[in-house]
Amino acid sequence: MAAIETFVAAAESATLTRATLTAVFPEADGFDIDSAFHQLVLGGVTAPAPLPxxxxxxxxxxxxxxxxxxxxxxxxxxxxxxxxxxxxxxxxxxxxxxxxxxxxxxxxxxxxxxxxxxxxxxxxxxxxxxxxxxxxxxxxxx
Incomplete structure (x- = not known):
């Protein structure tokens, strides 16, 4: 439940990352993360991954x-x-x-x-x- 709340908050503040997405929809479970993340990018709710x-x-x-x-x-x-x-x-x-x-x-x-x-x-x-x-x-x- 916390991962979903984090996902929604990140989307609302346009700071959603791929890691936030995969915390809710794990790639191991067969979700098409690339397509989903692309849709979120087009929606303008993502941020670049943190710079190392x-x-x-x-x-x-x-x-x-x-x-x-x-x-x-x-x-x-x-x-x-x-x-x-x-x-x-x-x-x-x-x-x-x-x-x-x-x-x-x-x-x-x-x-x-x-x-x-x-x-x-x-x-x-x-x-x-x-x-x-x-x-x-x-x-x-x-």
Whole structure:
């Protein structure tokens, strides 16, 4: 019953994924998941599958090194990703006891779009618009 409620909520918010569909209609039971998911895509209620954490980090690293920015105080090899609604927040952590003001923070959406912010903007302020832009981009593709 919980899987059905999750399915309906995801469809209503246009964030339904293939995994949500198969939680209700298992492929092992003979359901034609490809056709069903295609119909849901056409209905505009799906979202891209979550981007793997490693892929989010792999998008930020080259962006930094190819941009020509000074990364001496921002170790690209130490990038960390924290999951947020619709994607990942990617950053280089600071050393214990260190405070970093204006340090780069990157948001990578599940559709692979990379956005740059900074530690001067609280995630609670940045994330609502990040999610809105992600949903708008993906609705317009359907």
């Amino acid at each position: 954490e490693r892929r989010a980090i792999d998008l930020v690293g080259p962006y930094l090194t190819e941009s020509g920015e000074d990364t001496s105080g921002y170790p690209v090899d130490d990038l960390r990703a924290d999951r947020v609604d619709g994607g990942w927040m990617v950053f280089a952590p600071v050393a214990p006891g260190e405070i970093a003001i204006g340090r780069a923070i990157f948001y990578v959406a599940d559709d692979g779009v990379l956005e740059r912010s900074s530690s001067s903007v609280a995630p609670s302020q940045y994330l609502p618009e990040f999610r809105r832009r992600f949903r708008n981009r993906n609705r317009s593709l359907l």
